[in-house]
Amino acid sequence: MINWKEEYRIGIKLIDEQHKKLFELANKAFDLLKDDFYIDKYDDIIMILKELKNYAIYHFKSEEDYMESIKYRKILSHKVEHDDFIQKIEEVDIDKIDENQDKYILDLLEFIVNWIDKHILGTDKLITADL
Ligand SMILES: [Fe+2]
Structure with a gap:
């Protein structure tokens, strides 16, 4: 899994803290998935995935x-990226994930962290780049 790293810092405290929390949630789900001694872990993983989705929104x-508050000029294209991500996550029927679907959960988590990584480095960083 990918952890939050210094390179992600955009310099707005609230946003940086929220980005950290997104990685924390993804890693929490990942750690549970990898824990072979945890009984009934799937209910908890699904709970974390729902929390992650709601937190992303x-x-x-x-x-x-x-x-908006800084009248950022590229807000519309930025918002489209957010909406696309949420739409992709909404298409996943989290409740249908059962215990035979480790690979499915792993792929989903990888998609989420890779998307966040690319989005922060490529799009979020631009917000403060011209300030
Ligand atoms: Fe963003």
Whole structure:
């Protein structure tokens, strides 16, 4: 899994803290998935995945509010990236994931962290690049 790293820092405390939390949630789900001694871990993984989705929605709103507050010019294309991500996550029927689907959960987590990694480095960093 990917952890939050210094390179992700965009310099807005609220946004950086929220990014850390997204990685924490993804890693929490990943650690549970890898834990062979944890009984009934799937219910907990599904709970964390739901929390991650809801937190992403909440975080995107904070980021968009911030962009609006500074009259950021690229807010629309940025928002499209957020909406696309949420749409992809909404298409996943988390409740249908059962215990035979380790690979499915792993692929989903990898998709999520890779997307966040690319989005922070490529798109979020631009918010403060011209300030
Ligand atoms: Fe963003």
